[in-house]
Amino acid sequence: MEENILTNRQGHPVTNNQQIRSVGKRGPATLENYDFIEKISHFDRERVPERVVHARGAGAHGYFEAYGTVGNEPIAKYTRAKLFQTKGKKTPVFVRFSTVIHGGHSPETLRDPRGFAVKFYTEDGNWDLVGNNLKIFFIRDAMKFPDMIHAFKPDPVTNRQDAERFFDFCAASPESFHMVTLVYSPWGIPANYRMMQGSGVNTYKWVNEQGKAMLIKYHWEPKQGIRNLTQQQAQDIQGKNFNHATQDLFDAIEKGDYPEWELFVQMMEDGEHPELDFDPLDDTKLWPEEKFPWLAVGKMTLNKNPDDYFTEVEQVAFGTGVLVDGLDFSDDKMLQERTFSYSDTQRYRVGANYLQLPINAPKKHVATNQRGGQMQIKVDHHENPHINYEPSLLGRLKEARQSGTEYTPYIEGNLVRAPIDRTNDTKQAGETYRKFEKWEQDDLILNLTTDLAKCESVIQETMIRYAEEADADYGRRLRENLQNTDSTGPLGNAQNDEAVEQAINESKETDH
Numbered sequence: 001m002e003e004n005i006l007t008n009r010q011g012h013p014v015t016n017n018q019q020i021r022s023v024g025k026r027g028p029a030t031l032e033n034y035d036f037i038e039k040i041s042h043f044d045r046e047r048v049p050e051r052v053v054h055a056r057g058a059g060a061h062g063y064f065e066a067y068g069t070v071g072n073e074p075i076a077k078y079t080r081a082k083l084f085q086t087k088g089k090k091t092p093v094f095v096r097f098s099t100v101i102h103g104g105h106s107p108e109t110l111r112d113p114r115g116f117a118v119k120f121y122t123e124d125g126n127w128d129l130v131g132n133n134l135k136i137f138f139i140r141d142a143m144k145f146p147d148m149i150h151a152f153k154p155d156p157v158t159n160r161q162d163a164e165r166f167f168d169f170c171a172a173s174p175e176s177f178h179m180v181t182l183v184y185s186p187w188g189i190p191a192n193y194r195m196m197q198g199s200g201v202n203t204y205k206w207v208n209e210q211g212k213a214m215l216i217k218y219h220w221e222p223k224q225g226i227r228n229l230t231q232q233q234a235q236d237i238q239g240k241n242f243n244h245a246t247q248d249l250f251d252a253i254e255k256g257d258y259p260e261w262e263l264f265v266q267m268m269e270d271g272e273h274p275e276l277d278f279d280p281l282d283d284t285k286l287w288p289e290e291k292f293p294w295l296a297v298g299k300m301t302l303n304k305n306p307d308d309y310f311t312e313v314e315q316v317a318f319g320t321g322v323l324v325d326g327l328d329f330s331d332d333k334m335l336q337e338r339t340f341s342y343s344d345t346q347r348y349r350v351g352a353n354y355l356q357l358p359i360n361a362p363k364k365h366v367a368t369n370q371r372g373g374q375m376q377i378k379v380d381h382h383e384n385p386h387i388n389y390e391p392s393l394l395g396r397l398k399e400a401r402q403s404g405t406e407y408t409p410y411i412e413g414n415l416v417r418a419p420i421d422r423t424n425d426t427k428q429a430g431e432t433y434r435k436f437e438k439w440e441q442d443d444l445i446l447n448l449t450t451d452l453a454k455c456e457s458v459i460q461e462t463m464i465r466y467a468e469e470a471d472a473d474y475g476r477r478l479r480e481n482l483q484n485t486d487s488t489g490p491l492g493n494a495q496n497d498e499a500v501e502q503a504i505n506e507s508k509e510t511d512h
């Protein structure tokens with residue numbers, strides 16, 4: 001059969017895929033070995049730069065099904081985004097889950113937030129909801145993001161992640177304390193991707209037909225339930241399988257056990273809300289559920305594994321700027337800072353024409369005047385290919401009509417470099433601590449103690465002070481545990497160091 005015949009990339013049949021051409025059986029080789037040179041030079045280029053963060057990931061296809069309502073009200077009252085309007089309306093999606101800090105093949109058991117990025121291929125073009133499993137973040141200004149990531153990633157000299165560098169940054173950044181409390185609890189190691197929540201974290205807006213906007217937070221709730229691991233459970237899994245989350249997702253979908261998440265929103269009138277003790281645009285804060293209830297708007301089902309990991313999961317490109325009509329940015333400056341970073345890195349990581357790849361291209365008609373660049377694989381639909389500009393009296397591409405009343409918020413203020421008001425850095429961390437179950441509190445204290453034991457006392461004292469400010473019991477337990485712990489710590493890396501040393505001492509020496 002013709003299609004079973006191995007060819008090179010020029011379509012030439014390959015008659016010998018085992019040996020190159022050489023002078024005699026033993027060589028030397030000659031340079032005209034076209035098939036070999038093509039094969040090896042393509043292999044030499046198989047990698048693209050990995051994501052600067054969220055390098056390790058797993059993905060799946062599925063669909064989102066709208067409820068047509070938000071709470072008990074028709075959703076049209078708040079947003080005109082078409083994908084949400086009609087009950088039962090289905091929109092295809094691609095989801096990529098990820099860990100954040102380590103490289104492309106790092107264990108999936110590490111303590112780290114998890115990425116939860118969803119691309120909706122809507123009839124109005126793509127919408128990306130680029131979220132994490134946790135609902136808040138370490139910092140509230142992306143000016144600090146490169147420093148934060150440098151501190152969390154391996155040391156530039158030893159190439160090892162170092163708890164002291166992590167806590168040095170966090171101690172000097174009190175806004176991170178709530179996130180640290182979550183990440184060092186079992187919530188920092190979700191059991192797998194299917195049984196974790198997702199959240200947009202940053203504040204967006206919805207815009208309705210009349211051009212009125214509301215502030216919005218998005219949350220995904222797994223129908224499979226939520227499961228998190230203690231440090232010990234994660235270590236036990238890691239000794240046996242460091243790809244367990246990727247495997248769990250793939251196997252579940254393969255056997256027809258399709259994971260589902262319900263999408264909820266929290267809504268708030270736009271504005272500064274002086275009655276709250278935090279700024280609604282501060283992404284280190286939760287919006288209290290009692291005041292801002294979770295309202296269901298739809299459900300997502302993942303029902304198809306990728307056909308090819310690289311083409312889909314590696315090359316997919318999500319960005320916070322990718323919104324459709326009826327969805328908008330809020331003034332959340334982190335959101336705007338993120339919006340620049342995503343497509344900037346993707347032009348470098350995947351290439352200038354990354355939006356032409358099937359996984360990133362909208363599943364609708366695309367018609368731009370953007371031409372050229374590396375790897376242009378098609379010219380976007382154009383009835384008059386000579387007119388790659390607009391306006392034109394000859395060309396056919398015209399601007400679209402504004403749908404609904406345009407949303408035109410009025411903004412004024414001095415240009416400043418200043419932190420957001422109402423920082424209140426530790427209060428919500430205390431509330432979160434008190435909501436934890438006893439085993440979660442115990443694991444949090446153990447994990448913090450283990451890693452803080454490796455830090456200078458100025459860092460320890462600062463972190464204990466934040467814990468004391470958050471909750472008296474939290475602070476007392478952390479201080480007592482640290483005082484009773486020597487620098488090797490009861491668990492985690494320090495214990496691993498000893499275990500590794502012991503294993504090497506017990507191993508047998510061989511001569512050859």
Ligand code: HEM
Nearest residue numbers: 051054096115116117130131132137142145200201341345
């Ligand atoms: C990935 C920047 C905060 C969620 C990335 C990437 C960059 C980046 C450059 C790599 C993208 C790629 O190569 O395709 C930033 C900056 C932030 C920030 C500058 C500002 C502090 C956040 C926050 C969240 C988040 C708060 C959670 C809501 C993600 C996810 C991915 C990602 C899920 C992986 C997307 C994928 O699976 O391809 N981020 N990020 N990031 N970021 Fe952020």
